[in-house]
Amino acid sequence: MSRRRFTALGAAVVTAAGLLVALIGVPSANASTGTGYLHTDGNRIVDSTGATVRITGINWFGMETDNKTFHGLWSNNPWRGQVDTMARLGYNTLRIPYSNDALKAGATASGVNDFVNPDLAGLSPLQILDKVIEYAGSKGMRVILDRHRPTAAGQSPLWYTPTVSEQTWIDDWLMLARRYAGNTTVIGADLHNEPHAEGTNPAATGACWGCGDPLRDWRLAAERAGNAILAVQPNWLIFVEGVSCPSGGLSDVWDGDPGNDEDCGWWGGNLSRAGTHPVRLDVANRLVYSPHEYATSVYHQDWFDDPAYPANMPAIWDRYWGYLYKQNIAPIMMGEFGTTLANDIDRVWLTELMRYTGTGVTGMSFTYWSWNPNSGDTGGIANDDWTTVNQAKQAILQPYLIAPSPGGGTGTPTPTGTASPTGTASPTPGTGTGACTVTYRQDNAWQGGFQGAITVTNTGTAAVNPWQARWTWPAGVTLASGWNATVSQSGTTVTAAGPAWSPSLAPGASVSIGFTANGTATPPISLQLNGAGCA
Structure with missing residues (x-):
């Protein structure tokens, strides 16, 4: 499968010196995205009170690229204005892709217009991430962190590469879990983006599901990483994507017969074996399956040519991932789906896919790809000016969006430091004065x-x-x-x-x-x- 291309910056970058201002997020707690941390109950995502929550979010990428921070910060629309628009349109969650390169000590963010965003001048990628999380939380939004790439160079079939080990992958997740511990704006970890078969190699060398090989079995790796994260941050949701081909190859070697054609799907989109080989986490009610689904502007799958299209699509979605939701096995949070809408086939696809997810708070959760207009084969909700909105896409999505609403709720951000001197002043009268x-x-x-x-x-x-x-x-x-x-x-x-x-x-x-x-x-x-x- 082809993947989304990122077009060039197309804007001059203004640089200026500035103070380092690291912001820690303020947790959200409100009617639309729930109160406190989230967990699961059958196929539902629920809040700390047991109320059903539907994630209707959007991806804002860039931190996984050479810029190491959000794209569009070079535009004339300040970063807060972009978050404001996302919230106003009804996107209650941000899925934020990153690469391990952006987390390294000394990593530098580029592509930031300091004249428009003076408060970002000189900040590291993590410090900018802190600020976005803080502001998103103030709008009532939630945040899902997505390990999108091991390096800024590109995606990888497996969760590790010769230069980025599995241990580095896990250690960086633990750093993020500790950094945002107690901050209920950040609700979970999308462990690795789009595990898939290895290029065009027909042998089983890519990510498999349930094959038992610890070097390739994505299900086992997801358990190792997910349980490590939950040992540090037991309140996070663990989002697990699918693979492309369950065997990890492009032919059916699952049963030892390479002559059979395997039922392969989108990168990260095939969860057909999760029912029989589920991800097992040490903390109950934390697992959310997160498939990806795309249209012809990304790749022209055979099913788009079926004479029955689009009536054939619900059965395909059922087979790859929808059954997990319909059989009450686990929640579905469709982490990526998008299209340029240049082809009418795609317009029908997006309309039918949204109908399939269901309406109201009980429908399946999702984060649309993407806010960015510079995703080469999908475009974005934002137009090229990063300010105005693609109304054709928004009109299809709008009936399914549950907007955030700023509300109360606070939490304890991390990392914590050393204690300050003990205060000695005597209490004075006031509302709720106490220890x-x-x-x-x-x-x-x-x-x-x-x-x-x-x-x-x-x-x-x-x-x-x-x-x-x-x-x-x-x-x-x-x-x-x-x-x-x-x-x-x-x-x-x-x-x-x-x-x-x-x-x-x-x-x-x-x-x-x-x-x-x-x-x-x-x-x-x-x-x-x-x-x-x-x-």
Whole structure:
């Protein structure tokens, strides 16, 4: 199968020096994408209260390419404006592809217009990812991380390559799981993108399903990685794609007879053996199967020429992956599907595929490929200006979208740092004043300034509403910027007030207040939450 091509940047990149501002995401919790972390119940995805959640999201790619960050940051539409449009259109989840190259120490993001996005100037790929997650969470959206490629050079049939080992693949997942622990905006891991047969080789050398070879059996690898992640972050969903040919070759060597034609499908789209050879995870109710499905603009499959088309398509979808949902085995989250709509066959395909997923909150989940207009054989929801919308595609998808809605809910982002000095101030009257703890970490320092984050946890029995944190700095240390709160300074006292979209801090909940400051790097002194000293 051919894969999507990424067209050239087509824009000049403006560079400028800037401060490193790492943002940690603020979790979402709302009616459309649920409250707290998500898990599964039969073929449903449900939230922490048991309410059904339907993911109706979109892919925003680029972090898996040589740019190592989101495409479209070179455009004249600021990155927040693009997220705003996605949320407004009804996409409640972002699937974010990345390569392991983007996670390396010293990785550099390119293709960023610093004039339009000054807050991204000088940031690393992970720091930009932090900011997008934070802002998506403030819009009520969720995020799925997708290991799309081992390197920026391209996709791979197997989850490892000669230069990127299985252990590196798993270790990087563990780093991400720890980085976003406690942040319910990030709901899970799409372990590896589109395992498939090896090129045009008819021998069984590519990814298989259930063949038992630990070097090729994608089902076994998904178990190893999924269980490693769940040991660190047991609240994440584990998204597992299919293969192309269950044997891992382009002929049927499953039963030892290479003369039989194997039933092969899209890369990552064949889950026909998941029913008899399921992925086994150590934590129950965390598995979501995530097939991919495409139209003729990607590859002209034989089934598009069937005289019965499109009436033949539901049986094909049933056979490859729909049976898992219909038999209540596991949820389906169609991770990629897309088309240019240049051919009327494709227009019919997209219309029928959406009908097949079902309507309302009980329908199958999905993330459309893609927001980006520069996906060469699908195009995007955004037009080439990265601002206006392809109305023909949006009109077909719109009836199935469940828009996000900003809501309450906070969490504890990671990584945590060393504890700050214990506060000593006496409590003062206020709504929900009570016990609290604080940790402080310094993320960066440079000549004349530094960056850090303060995580405050309400350990009392009542909500603090509205919450307000205060601390002091020595003379000469001044606030430059702050986020996740309204941060201001008067004299040596800094005040961080709860933002309008999350004014309440529930019992047991935490908030991470990020900042940059001028002066010598100094931990906060005597931090208080609504007048109560924090330990």
